[in-house]
Amino acid sequence: MACGHAVRFLVTAVLIFWAPVFLEGSSADAPAQTPPTQLPGHNALLMGTDWYPEQWPEERWETDLRMMEDAHLNVARIAEFAWSKMEPGEGYFQFDWLERAIRQAEKHHIAIVLGTPTAAPPAWLTQKYPETLRVDENGKRALHGNRAHGSVTSLKYKELCHRIAEEMAKRFGHDANVVGWQIDNEYGYGMMSYNDEARRQFQEWLKAKYKTLNALNERWTTTYWSQTYDNWGEIPIPVGENNPGLMLAWQQFTTYAWTGYQHNQIDAIRPHADPRQFLTGNFMGYGFDPIDHFVITKPLTFVAWDDYVGTGHLDPDANGISHDAMRGLKRENIWIIETQPGFVNWSPLNNSLDKGEVRAMAWHDVGHGADEVSYWQWRSALNGQEEIHGTLVGPDGKPEPLLPEVAQTANEFSALQGTFRDTRVVSEVALLQDYESRWAINWQKHTEKYDQFAIFKSYYHALRKISQSMDIVSPDVALDQYKLVVAPDLCLIPKERAQHLEEYVKNGGHLVLGPRSGLKDEFDALLPIRQPGYLAEALGGQVEQYYALEKAIPASGPLGSGEVSVWAEFLTTTSPDAEVLLRYGKSNGWLDGQAAVVTRKVGRGQITYIGGMLSNDLVAAAAQWMAKSSGISPVFGPVADGIEVSRRTGGNGSVFVLINFGGEKQSVALPRTMQSLLDQHETKQVELPQYGVAVLADVKTK
């Protein structure tokens, strides 16, 4: 199509004849093997779109695919809502149309990711088997006409999901142009069914976990309010507030149910699929937490997530947290299987990202470990709930104004793909996140102002500014690669976890615990030891009491001066070598003059406890101190505020992505003469307008 060709011409005029750059001078060790996100025989960086051929006459497909190819897109995810087209009647499968779409895409060098359609069961199915529909907390069954209406605990539903996934795999499991599978879509937002079938399964799960009712009653302290259970059948599904032990168990069961739902489809696909075809899901970033993602992503080949800004503009910290957290689930590169083509339709204000911001966002994704970025969606259906969502192609079938920017970025991805091959994000600093701790705090915030994300983000922001590279991982994985590990809100520290963390410290790491750490065990029960529980002895100090604050209070000490607000815990030291780094000023009398931050050297490392929610200047000072005492320096070098630096490292060295997220044009002095890869020249300085991007590598010295 003429306009598609015009787009292609525009961008190829700028970028031609790229040779992969071989990097030199690694400053961090990184495994050299290819990440599973980089597919053999394909570019290491891919760009694509989410395409719904079932919504369009077949005569149109050729035009769409040619336009995609012209825009340098090389992957499309399809079919994830097309159940009624693939199985129009029970047991009657129609895949010929899908086969034709896949073949046509192949002709245009567009690899296909197949989505299983189980987020959208068809009307014949829900009509014939109403038990497959989700039932909400009030006993109301979902109606047809939306999506995510299937019940995760319905055995009938899982049987039908298994069958469609298996039939798809039988047909396409060896298809050369199908590179992988996305199971379901967003896993029903983690919603559960509240019916007898679900309750029975929950009770069975509890039985398998606790073995005896005595054990369960003891762990949940059910003597409180006469909650004692005499048989498994008495245990309810918690709705609203309930015993914290029961609430945690239900959330763990939610994870178990969705993981089982996913497993059901893995079992259907794997036996019929080439091992080269990956399996992933479409996850939703850091903020989405009804399911423990460390558990559900375990059996997948890699993690993919859908990255939307919604209202406003890209906040590199908030979005960086999601990227790093999703990357941290399997400690491996990721895909952005959906992202925002300018604007969405579901946020309070669906403003567009600015010109240049979509490109900046794509490079920000890559900097944080993404090897694929895919725009949702190519063209919107002429009817349906998402008619007025942003797209790459308009209802008239012509490119939207954004398409040339996407095409330019896709062309840059292709040009630099060799440079990014086998590279990963390698960091010396990690934040710990734990879904169960997050749930526990959210259920008992104690002050509605307790905003876990704000605390998490304040540490992320301050530490990333210094280190320029951060990981976000589970507290239970090997931590020895990190010089500094910060747990802003690790409420649940059972004995085994404490031993693991203490081991990390003794072996030379620096562990920093934030407020509310080590209050509880793995059953969401209080530990009969003062915070940080099993780590109090190593700290040589303990929390005497916690206070939800009415107003901010001053705090000062060797760490710096500032304020503590919302939450304050005062500590005492129990060991002569424990050092107090911050004390509260005048407050409620209880806190006046008491220790807010305590640190102690243990073995070859150090452990620190921060008992209050620190003001941003104090977090910045604390981060400086942590970095200095742990030997952390920036991976690139100092840059002005507003410039985001990311680094990816492979066996041959490092490549840096610099993006100007500040409002003004900036000149960035490089730490040494480097190769600027997007415009192919050697330089000691780059000029970055707002949303400007530079990709930099060290110059070969041979």
Ligand code: GLA
């Ligand atoms: C989600 C879904 C998509 C689509 C987009 C719209 O990510 O997975 O199907 O609804 O949101 O932003």
